[in-house]
Amino acid sequence: MSSRQVQVLEAAARVIARNGVRGLRVEELAAEAGVSTALIYYHFKDRAGLLRRTLEFISERADRYTADGVAGDVDPRAELEQRLLSELQDDPSVRENSTAWGELRASAIFEPDLRAPLTEATASWVRDTAELVRRVSADVDADEVAERLTALVEGLSERWLSGSVTLERARGLLVGAIGAELGARSPA
Amino acid sequence: MSSRQVQVLEAAARVIARNGVRGLRVEELAAEAGVSTALIYYHFKDRAGLLRRTLEFISERADRYTADGVAGDVDPRAELEQRLLSELQDDPSVRENSTAWGELRASAIFEPDLRAPLTEATASWVRDTAELVRRVSADVDADEVAERLTALVEGLSERWLSGSVTLERARGLLVGAIGAELGARSPA
DNA sequence: TGCTCCTGACTGAATTTTCAGTCAACCCTT
DNA sequence: AAGGGTTGACTGAAAATTCAGTCAGGAGCA
Numbered sequence: 001m002s003s004r005q006v007q008v009l010e011a012a013a014r015v016i017a018r019n020g021v022r023g024l025r026v027e028e029l030a031a032e033a034g035v036s037t038a039l040i041y042y043h044f045k046d047r048a049g050l051l052r053r054t055l056e057f058i059s060e061r062a063d064r065y066t067a068d069g070v071a072g073d074v075d076p077r078a079e080l081e082q083r084l085l086s087e088l089q090d091d092p093s094v095r096e097n098s099t100a101w102g103e104l105r106a107s108a109i110f111e112p113d114l115r116a117p118l119t120e121a122t123a124s125w126v127r128d129t130a131e132l133v134r135r136v137s138a139d140v141d142a143d144e145v146a147e148r149l150t151a152l153v154e155g156l157s158e159r160w161l162s163g164s165v166t167l168e169r170a171r172g173l174l175v176g177a178i179g180a181e182l183g184a185r186s187p188a
Numbered sequence: 189m190s191s192r193q194v195q196v197l198e199a200a201a202r203v204i205a206r207n208g209v210r211g212l213r214v215e216e217l218a219a220e221a222g223v224s225t226a227l228i229y230y231h232f233k234d235r236a237g238l239l240r241r242t243l244e245f246i247s248e249r250a251d252r253y254t255a256d257g258v259a260g261d262v263d264p265r266a267e268l269e270q271r272l273l274s275e276l277q278d279d280p281s282v283r284e285n286s287t288a289w290g291e292l293r294a295s296a297i298f299e300p301d302l303r304a305p306l307t308e309a310t311a312s313w314v315r316d317t318a319e320l321v322r323r324v325s326a327d328v329d330a331d332e333v334a335e336r337l338t339a340l341v342e343g344l345s346e347r348w349l350s351g352s353v354t355l356e357r358a359r360g361l362l363v364g365a366i367g368a369e370l371g372a373r374s375p376a
Numbered sequence: 377t378g379c380t381c382c383t384g385a386c387t388g389a390a391t392t393t394t395c396a397g398t399c400a401a402c403c404c405t406t
Numbered sequence: 407a408a409g410g411g412t413t414g415a416c417t418g419a420a421a422a423t424t425c426a427g428t429c430a431g432g433a434g435c436a
Binding site for chain 2: 019020021022023099102103105106107108109110112115118119122123141144145147148151152153154155156158159161162163164165169172173176177180181
């Protein structure tokens with residue numbers, strides 16, 4: 001993938017985070033990326049292709065920043081917590097990513113083309129989370145717990161972004177859910 | 189409200205469930221409702237007015253089906269479960285409702301005008317749920333639990349609609365969450 | 377080295393498509 | 407005959423998509 005394409009995809013993520021998928025105008029994207037509209041068609045075929053590639057791009061990028069920065073933690077419980085909380089941070093890139101992610105998920109409801117990459121990205125996130133859960137406790141169904149916690153993160157994230165909860169509250173609720181699923185904090 | 193208007197609003201709910209708020213074309217709606225586009229402008233002024241009325245229509249209808257069919261239940265735990273599960277059903281009107289709701293929430297991220305009614309509707313749902321939670325158990329923070337469970341329902345609902353989980357799985361996960369939050373089933 | 381040919385990246389300027397929104401004129405009822 | 411309800415035919419603007427062509431650089435070759 002050429003650096004030009006990356007440049008366009010980064011711009012697409014920004015524009016989507018700002019205006020939504022439906023509010024993405026190819027011309028505006030071109031301006032944001034500093035290229036011509038025609039170049040976008042040259043590289044991505046059409047608007048739908050651009051969207052599909054953007055979704056892939058965003059989910060790869062999410063993998064990266066989720067994996068980063070927490071990696072070597074020794075306490076699995078703390079690591080799980082941090083991983084999930086990393087989706088609820090008032091940081092421009094997290095915000096951008098979550099917003100774009102939510103938009104794409106919402107769009108996937110109506111555009112079957114987007115579903116496959118979305119499902120795969122979701123499953124991969126759930127798997128990674130389940131792995132962590134497994135390390136925290138052997139007494140629970142890790143897949144179930146992981147699927148619930150990640151779905152909850154999505155629900156809270158959307159409420160946060162749409163102004164229905166504060167970030168602090170959302171984070172507190174998430175920590176509470178981890179407690180409810182895995183038992184209260186630090187075993188003796 | 190004339191029957192003509194109801195006819196259009198019902199059609200709008202169907203079209204939104206099929207294509208989303210963003211994908212609603214006035215012309216398509218007209219065809220679905222079996223009327224002319226001009227009539228829609230006559231009754232609803234413009235697309236935004238139509239959307240507003242449709243959202244009101246849908247949420248009133250949702251209140252009805254949520255309240256219905258569960259009302260007189262004696263066991264609070266069962267009632268709570270049923271209320272929450274009622275959002276995850278493969279019934280056209282539930283689907284329409286959930287879809288429209290998700291769309292509205294997603295749109296609110298970019299359109300501050302929509303935030304106030306959304307926040308209020310969410311808060312009201314959380315309050316009602318907390319009331320039920322309170323009746324199930326006095327040992328938990330009912331507001332927290334209710335906020336988490338409803339956020340989880342939203343997350344699961346979106347995953348269901350976008351094809352990332354099956355309906356059965358989503359329902360099972362939700363029941364599991366209630367268990368994790370409130371302790372396992374039926375006290376002695 | 378200097379020349380021609382070729383290709384992939386890229387653009388500006390159309391062209392085409394898609395939509396919300398309007399309007400003048402027809403129903404019906406009453 | 408008057409007025410609310412209804413429509414088909416349009417319009418204008420905004421967007422998507424295409425097109426004809428420029429340009430930089432690389433491969434082959436004299």
